[in-house]
Amino acid sequence: MASSLAAQLSQIAAKSTNQLDLKAQRIAHSQSLIFDRKVASIQDFDTVYQICYEGFQELCQLDSRFTAFERTIFSEQSKAEDRTQLTAAQNKELDVALEAFLALVGGRLLLNPAIKAVEWLVRRFRIHEYNTSFTILTFLPYYTTPLFLNLLAILPEDLTPTFKVLIPYKKSSINPPRHPLVHSATTNKPFLAALNSYVLQVSRQQAHHHALLAFWAGVYTEAVAGMLDASRSGRREIEKQKHEDIVISVLPILNDGFAMKNVSELIIGCYMVSVVLAQKASLQDKVLDSLMEAVAGSWTEETVESGLVCLAVLAQQKPETKLPRRALKAILRLDDIFKRLTELATQYKTSHLLLGVVAGCLDDLPRQKDTARLDLLSQIFQNQLLGEPEMSKAMALVLEATSSVHKDGAMSLDAQARLADLVQVFSQSESLRPTFQKTIAESSFDIAALEHNLQTVIDTAPAPRTVEDVEMEDVEKEEEQDHFSSTVESLSGEKLFKGSFLSTQSIPLFEKLAQAFTLAIGSKEKCQTFSDLAALGKNEAEKSPQYLSFFIRVFSGPYSMGTRVTALNMITSFLTSTESTNLDFQALLPFLLVTLTDPSERVRREAAAALAAVGSLYKKNRKGEDIWARDNLYGQPKDIKWLPTRDAQKVFERAVLPSLEECIFDATHIGKVLENTLRGVSVDANASELKKPLRLAFFTFLCSHAIELPLFTPKLGLLNILNRIDKAGGTTRTKELEPLLKTWRGFSEREVQDICEKERVPVSDVERQMVAIVTPKEKDSIMILLSNVSSHSESLRPSFIAAVFGRIKDIWARVAEDRQTVAAEQLFDISLGLSDLPLVNNSRDLLRSVQLPGSVLAQFLERIPVSLTDMEALGPAPKRRRTSQNNMIAMTVKDEAEFGKVMEKMTFILELVDSSSPETHPELADGLFQTLAALHHFKSQIQSGMSYLLSLTLGSLLAIVNRSKESAKAQFDTSVIRADLVVDCVRTTESPQVQNAALLLVAGLSVIAPELVLHSVMPIFTFMGSSVLRKDDDYSVSVIDQTIDQVVPALIQSLRDQKRDVVSGTSELLLSFTAAFEHIPSHRRLRLFHALITKLGTQDFLFAVLAMLANRYAMDKDVLVLMTGLVSDASAPVELTTYSKFLGLVSDSLKPKPGISQVLLGIGSDDGREPQKVAVDLLRDLAYLFKHSSLKVKMAKTFASEDEEAIRQLRSTFSQILEQVLTIGDSVQSMKLVSQANGDVLAALFGTLTLVDFLDTIEVLLERPNDELRRKVLRLLEGRLRQNPERDSASQIRVLDFLPTLVDIIRNSTDILLKHAAVACIDRIAEKYGKKDPSRVIGAAQVVASEACIGQTDDRIRIMGVLCLASMAETLGQVMIPALPEALSRSLALLELSLEEGKENSRLHDAVFSLFSALFVHIPYMISGPHLDKILLLSFKSANAEECEDDSRQEALKMMARKVDMAATLGAVDRNWQYAVQAGPVATKETLEVVSLAVEKHPKSATGKNIGVLSSILFKAFDLRREQLALGANATFDAADVDETEDALNDVTIKMIYKLNDTTFRPIFTKMLDWATSGLPKKDTQGSLARLTAFYKFLQVFFGTLQSIVTGYASYIIESVVSVLGKASPADKSTKALWLATMRLLRNAFEHDQDEFWQSPSHLNQISTPLINQLAHATNSSTAATVIAEAVPAITELAVAADSTDNHKELNTALMKFLRPSAGPNGKPAGGENPHTRLAALKAEQSLTEQLGEEWLALLPEMLPYISELMEDEDENVEREVRKWVKQIENVLGEKLDDMLT
Incomplete structure (x- = not known):
């Protein structure tokens, strides 16, 4: 309690202002700069004010800027101001004024008036107490003067640590020397920061002075140098990090300083600091470039000399000679640049600067507009400003630029000449020639290419010798081989990097590490070595971000796929x-999500693995919420909205992990997942939704990463994902990401270019994604976007402005209309204003490209009359205008400028x-007519045509009127129409465009408001010529329209009055129109011809127009479209009548003496076409019209109506047309083309009928004797049914009723083609309608299966019949059983017939098998065993038939295996196996496929029930090898066929085993073993070997597939295997297959031992020695390769399975016999006598060492003698392999074997 009270009292005391302590107040009042303490203590404020005010007035006379303070701190009121009584806000405001005055007075403190002020x-405001820091810094430049002592005396005793350097001097009352101040600036960061801040603030206020800037420049330069010197360390990483920290702290100061160009001394001070930085710190190239650009961009005429010196120093520190582009441009823009460079070179080292200038002068030669740069280049070389080494480099730059210049484009002749002269100077100058020849000798330039490019001859030194080149290549290869080691070694000294590798774009250490990592790709050892580097801090990876952040940056950066995959793999492994x-590890989530969008599936797969690994960690997390890299992921703590751990786990488990599999295969899937997740919709069946708070948290988490992430490659990827999401959890994308948009907006073009170049991302992509942050669902989205450019347009990047306007265009249509209106007004003002010039074009383009609301357009139009009225006001007085000769408005230059603006605006x-589709905005009509009136009036005043404006206005009006004509009522108020203005436009303008638009508008207005238009229209042309029809301009169309409306009705009436045939009488008129068709614009044709026909009379003239068009243009597509459009407008009776007249015209044209066709079509005339060709064209066009017109729909409507008369008339006309078609058909049978065309008409005519009517008509036609007609109509019916026939009840019943008619045709007709057509119809009917009433179809099925159909000898009817039966089987199912006996017997007979040699029929073959497939699927139980036997036998025969396809047969066999009872299927296979084998490999494999499918598709119980027959089949199949071997030359299988068959057999057997339990299978296995080992007489050696081979190949699959489940079965075969190992050999052709099978089955058996089966001595001892003895078979290179490939892996797996030291010792003992020559017990050579045997044994040892490692090397003492001997083996291969083994051992043990081997 006491301590708490004391703390509170101390706080009160600290804040106390001593208001009640009078003594303290007197002491404070007595503190003065100019008065003694005693004098000051008795002065009142009036006295002090009077004295000080006098000094202030003198200051105002010196500088008028002081007068601003007369109203504030030097006002009369200030005498009463007491800081202790002011509020915090008032004190803050007071501080601003005081600091501004102190800054301004600082340069005059040595003057008495300033001291008084x-x-x-x-005295009044006690600045020494309340503004201590600013006051000290104001006085600090005068630290050597008595004035500064006076200040020290009145400063508070408790100075802050910032100014602790002054405390000793305050106590001692002496002036501080310079050194302590510099030392404080070096070591006391707050002091230096305060000094820098003060200097920059004063400079911005334009209150800087020499004393301050000279003091600051000296102190700051020395401080920076001191800091850099103090940071030197023996550890390179620490020194580098400290230097980087210093540079980071200095650069912002320099940046601010360079921005103030007009403060020369400040700029020079910044140059001084830059020089120190460059010389004492190891700056990166990018930093140096930025500094150089800043220096070059900051100089003025006063500072340019110092700037050049600074640039020279900075350039010397660059390893590359290239200067930054901006710096180079600034240098080249200087006046007398060569003189300046010459003077600079005499005093400073300028070699790098000059080389940079040389490189810059040579940059982009083809685009240099003049030779100024090349002139400077010549001066530099000729005056030899460079030393010899630099001169050589400069010459190389010239030669390189010259060599490559033509790759970039053609160089100007002047530039070419200058360069040629320069190179000649190189080769001819006495002083330059040696350097030039040396440069040529040491380089690889193509001299011939140089000479060609420069069109000159170059004298060079001889080329270097080839030997030297070879030596150099060798050195380079050696360096390349050891590049990784040297790179890692150079990095091994780097200490742990401080911070995250994601903290900034430019990290030199990262670049080095990335290079080393790239070299490590592909090698686990190298990757491990790399990951152990101290700089990465793998051991601290869980606490520090370095390790993981490095790999994050790699996999999310612009690196190769393999590099990123490896980086992801390293993270997953960690x-x-x-x-x-x-x-x-939620910090990984944004990066991994972005990586899931990578186009590479490998990258996505690794990213998914990493996410899965993170997800598994969440499942294990039971405790805390320790977020990895929470505070330092991006360097300094950032405002990242981290998710609570449990929330992050929910995100993973509910949103991310369920969709990983899809994300691997689809790069776009993760975007959909996140979009749906954040919208609260589950995209994956396994995923669940997130609650709203979690969605909000997750969204803000991702957005915060997008904002804070310094790297732009992952930032761009994250934005690409986030920009799909408008809203999430109550917030919007715009709200969350707007800070990022503002930050991006502030970047300069160079900064953006640098960013994007560093990370290899397109600037356009970043710009687009940045502006896409603004979502259209944001209320003020457009205004937000405009606000980002409108107030900063002059300083913004053009690409950013373009992106913003592009975004506005994209979202415009999704923004509310009221917001569009506001935005459009602002854009319009910008478009016409001068304030934001860069935005004018963008705004205009945007307004042109978006859909503007009608209200906005109306407001814009209202501005035109107002603008013209204002313009008229600029002219002379009305009286003068009336008396003027030409009524023109006199304009001054100013008026003309204003007129130009008004015209531009209008x-x-x-x-x-x-451009805004005015037809959709009829409300604009009023404004447009007012605009037209204003333009017309103004046009008459200024005597200008204003054609373009009139054309625009009339065009918009015409669009509105044309749209309005389409509706029954005008869409706008017709009272606003001014027809007189429109007509005047035609009369008074000379522009054809305006005339045509006005004419069209008149025509349109006459439709919607004739009463307003007709009385105003004057005749505008006097005649109508045929030529007008051929023109394609609007004027001609207008004339045609007028003619149709006025002339045609009069002509028709005249003909009728004369009682002449109107069609014949108007033929010339019709001919004019039809002849001009191709010249009429396509979009006008239909309207024009429709108007013509309407005026003439559709019923009388339509057929004539159609016939004339068909006759002239035949099947022209455009004509057909027009004809279709014309007939579609007619009613059904009129259309049918037209077609009847059309057919009459066809008939007339084919007569010997044509009638009307001669008049209309020119038949029989001298220049007429042949009648048959005319008939063909007409009939084809008629068929097209029947198919594509709307006749069928119109007829259906009529039939559905209750108008009996209309229906009767329709049926009568249709019957007449049908009769006409049939009559024509009868008459033209000898005219093939005409007959075909007539048949097309018949088919198309039937297409207009409903199915019921069609069948009624067909029944009548089938009674006709014409077989060709009967076939034709049945084919039409079949085609109709093949498409999409009607499904209504009436149609179905009618179709089924028609079946007996078709059946009768099949039974009774002798015409095979007619029968074929009937069967095809039955097939269609059965398929489409059979299920409606199957009983009605069965009769047809029996007939098809009978002698009358598939019993015929014609293959066409057979195939059609069988296919029909197949369709019926699918449709009818068991209903088809009555027809089945005959169908099966006949179809099997047909199949057998189709396979007869010499008579193969693949189509019939496929048809029969299709029938069997259908039967197997739908009624499998009806197929008996004999039938199955027959089917199998024929299938075997089919398999060998080359003419037959395999697909139909194989599909049938598959259906049999799947659908037929398993017992029946297997029984048939068992009975017919021998025939399958006799048929050959294909049949056998297909038979096994049947067994396999039967086992696979039937349940386990079925397999168990049929195990007997199944075993029988398998044993027969396993004996195939022996049987084929016994046949010798008569064998039907070769070795490959047998192997393939056995592979299929093994697959079947495994499937069978899966369906059995151990109790059932074990007896079968023992039976198989007995069958293989003792099932044959001992004499049959070859047969036994064949059976063993087949059995062992099965065992190989058996142990390899079932693995540890069946390891115990090995006990049955050990004895047999040992026996085989004793007699089989890879060198023996007869036993090699058995030996290989044995090795592989043993390897699989050993590999999957999980029950320690092979650890048992009883098992191990039996097998180990025989197995190891197989090494003895390695007696030559061939057998050695086989043994190494097969036996060594088996031995290795045995050793792994043995898994005990004793067992290993036993194995090694047996193995080492083969490592040295020895003699066996019988005295014959054995063991390692043969070098190939020793080599195989060595390979075994290597494999064992690799697999078992130290466990195997426990036996090393036993091996060493053998190793020593082998290292001196006489065989080179053995010696090489033993050395590999030694190196392998050393890698495992980590120590050398040299000492052990000596």
Whole structure:
């Protein structure tokens, strides 16, 4: 309690202002800069003010800027101001004024008036107490003067640590020397920061002075140098990090300083600091480039000399000679640049700067507009400003630029000449020639190419010798081989990197590490070596971000796929191996999500693996919420909205992990997942939704990463995902990401270019994604976007502005209309204003490209009359205008400028209206007519045509009127129409465009408001010529329209009055139109011809127009479209009548003496076409019209109506047409083309009928005797049924009723083609309608299966019949059983017939098998065993038939296996196996496929029940090898066929085993063993070997597939295997297959032993020695390769399975016999006598060492003698392999074997 009270009292005391302590107040009042303490203590404020005010007035006379303070701190009111009584806000405001005065007075403190003025600030406002820091810094440049001592005396005793350097001097009352101040600036960061801040603030206020800037420049330069010197360390990493920290702290100061160009001394001070930085710190190239650009961009005429010196120093520190582009441009823009460079070179080292200038002068030669740069280049070389080494480099730059210049484009002749002269100077100058020849000798330039490029001859030194080149190549290869080691070694000294590798774009250490990592790709050892580097801090990876952040940056950066995959793999490995299960790795989520969008599936797969690893860690996390890299992922702590660990786990488990599999295969899937997740919709069946708070948290988490992430490659990827999501959890994308948009907006073009170049991302992509942050669902989205450019347009990047306007265009249509209106007004103002010039074009383009609301367009139009009225006001008085000769408005230059603006404004508005689909905005009509009136009036005043504006206005009006004509009522108020203005436009303008638009508008207005138009229209042309019809301009169309409306009705009436045939009488008129068809614009044709026909009379003239068009243009597509359009407008009776007349015209044309066709079609005339060709064209066009017109729909409507008369008339006309078609058909049978065309008409005519009517008509036609007609109509019916026939009840019943008619045709007709057509119809009917009433179809099925159909000898009817039966089987199912006996017997007979040699029929073959497939699927139980036997036998025969396809047969066999009872299927296979084998490999394999499918598709119980027959089949199949071997030359299988068959057999057997339990299978296995080992007489050696081979190949699959489940079965075969190992050999052709099978089955048996079966001595001892003895078979290179490939892996797996030291010792003892020559017990050579045997044994040892490692090397003492001997083996291969083995051992043990081997 006491301590708490004391703390509170101390706080009160600290804040106390001593208001009640009078003594303290007197002491404070007595503190003065100019008065003694005693004098000051008795002065009142009036006295002090009077004295100080006098000094202030003198200051105002010196500088008028001081007068601003007369109203504030030097006002009369200030005498009463007491800081202790002011509020915090008032004190803050007061501080601003005081600091501004101190900054301004700082340069005059040595003047008495200034001291007096400051005295008032001390006495009244106590600046030494309340503004201590600013006051000290103001006085600090005068630290050697008595004035500074006076200040020290009145400063508070408790100075802050910032100014602790002054405390000793305050106590001692002496002036501080310079050194302590510099030392404080070096070591005391707050002091230096305060000094820098003060200097920059004063400079911005334009209050800088020499004393301050000279003091600051000296102190700051020395401080920076001191800091850099103090940071030197023996550890390179620490020194580098400290240097980087210093540079980071200095660069912002320099940046601010360079921005103030007009403060020369400040700029020079910044140059001084830059020089120190460059010389004492190891700056990166990018930093140097930025500094150089800043220096070059900051100089003025006063500072340019110092700037060049600074640039020279900076350039010397660059390893590359290339200067930054901006710096180079600034240098080249200087006046007398060569003189300046010459003077600079005499005093400073300028070699790198000059080389950079040389490189810059040579840059982009083809695009240099003049030779100024090349002139400077010549001066540099000729005056030899460079030393010899630099001169050589400069010459090389010239030669390189010259060599490559033509790759970039053609160089100007002048530039070419200058360069040629320069190179000649190189080769001819006495002083330059040696350097030039040396440069040529040491380089690889193509001299011939140089000479060609420069069109000159170059004298060079001889080329270097080839030997030297070879030596150099060798050195390079050696360096390349050891590049990784040297790179890692150079990095091994680097200490742990401080911070995250994601903290900034430019990290030199990262670049080095990335290079080393790239070299490590592909080698686990190298990757491991790399990951152990101290700089990465793998051991601290769970606490520090370095390790993981490095790999994050790699996999999310612009690196190769393999590099990124390896980086992801390293992260996954770390995550799966980490023991800290309570760490939360959510920081990886944004990067991995972005990586899931990578186009590479490998990258996505690794990213998914990493996410899965993170997800598994969440499952293990039971405790804390320790988020990895929470505070330092991006360097300094950022405002990242981290998720609570449990929330992050929910995100993983509910949203991310369920969709990983899809994300691997689809790069776009993760975007959909996140979009749906954040919208609260589950995209994956296994995923669950997130609650709204979690969705919000997750969204803000991702957005915060997008904002804070310094790297732009992953930032761009994250934005690409986030920009799919408008809203999430109550917030919007715009709200969350707008800070990022503002930050991006602030980047300069160079900064953006640098960013994107560094990370290899397109600038356009980043710009587009940045502006896409603004979502259209944001209420003020467009205004937000405009606000980002409108107030900063002059300083913004053009690409950013373009992106913003592009975004506005994209979202415009999704923004509310009221917001569009506001935005459009602002854009319009910008478009016409001068304030934001860069935005004018963008705004205009945007307004032109978006859909503007009608209200906006109307407001724009209202501005035109107002603008013209204002313009008229600029002209002379009305009286003068009336008396003027030409009524023109007299304009001054100013008026003309204003007139230009008004014209531009009007043009822009009218163009906007014209491009905004005015027809959709009828409300614009009023404004447009007012605009037309204003333009017309103004046009008459200025005597200008204004054609373009009038054309725009009329065009918009015409669009509105044309749209309005389509509706029954005008869409706008017709009272606004001014027809007189429109007609005047035609009369008074000379522009054809305006005339045509006005004419069209008149025609349109006459439709919607004739009463307003007709009385105003004057005749505008006097005649109509045929030529007009051929023109394609609007004027001609207008004339044609007028003619149709006025002339045609009069002509028709005249003909009728004369009682002449109207069609014949108007033929010339019709001919004019039809002849001009191709010249009429396509979009006008239909309207024109429709108007013509309507005026003439559709019923009388339509057929004539159609016939004339068909006759002239035949099947022209455009004509057909027009004809279709014309007939579609007619009613059904009129259309049918037209077609009847059309057919009459066809008939007339084919007569010997044509009638009307001669008049209309020219038949029989001298220049007429042949009648048959005319008939063909007409009939084809008629068929097209029947198919594509709307006749069928119109007829259906009529039939559905209750108008009996209309229906009767329709049926009568249709019957007449049908009769006409049939009559024509009868008459033209000898005319093939005409007959075909007539048949097409018949088919198309039937297409207009409903199915019921069609069948009624067909029944009648089938009674006709014409077989060709009967076949034709049945084919039409079949085609109709093949498409999409009607499904209504009436149609179905009618179709089924028609079946007996078809059946009768099949039974009774002798015409095979007619029968074929009937069967095809039955097939269609059965398929489409059979299920409606199957009983009605069965009769047809029996007939098809009978002698009358498939019993015929014609293959066409057979095939059609069988296919029909197949369709019926699918449709009818068991209903078809009555027809089945005959169908089966006949179809099997047909199949056998189709396979007869010499008579193969593949189509019949496929048809029969299709029938069997259908039967197997739908009624499998009806197929008996004999039938199955027959089917199998024929299938075997089919398999060998080359003419037959395999697909239909194989499909039938598959259906049999799947659907037929398993017992029946297997029984048939068992009975017919021998025939399958006799048929050959194909049949056998297909038979096994049947067995396999039967086993696979039937349940386990079925397999168990049929195990007997199944075993029988398998034993027969396993004996195939022996049987084929016994046949010798008569064998039907070769070795490959047998192997393939056995592979299929083994697969079947395994499937069978899966369906059995151990109790059932074990007896079968023992039976198989007995069958293989003792099932044959001992004499049959070859047969036994064949059976063993087949059995062992099965065992190989058996142990390899079932693995540890069946390891115990090995006990049955050990004895047999040992026996085989004793007699089989890879060198013996007869036993090699058995030996290989044995090795592989043993390897599989050993590999999958999980029950320690092979550890048992009883098992191991039996097998180990025989197995190891197989090494003895390695007696030559061939057998050695086989033994190494097969026996060594088996031995290795045995050793792994043995898994005990004793067992290993036993194995090794047996193995080492083969490592040295020895003699066996019988005295014959054995063991390792043969070098190939020793080599095989060595390979075995290597494999064992690799697999078992130290466990195997426990036997090393036993091996060493053998190794020593082998290292001196006489065989080179053995010696080489033993050395490999030694190196392998050393790698495992980590120590050399040299000492052990000596």
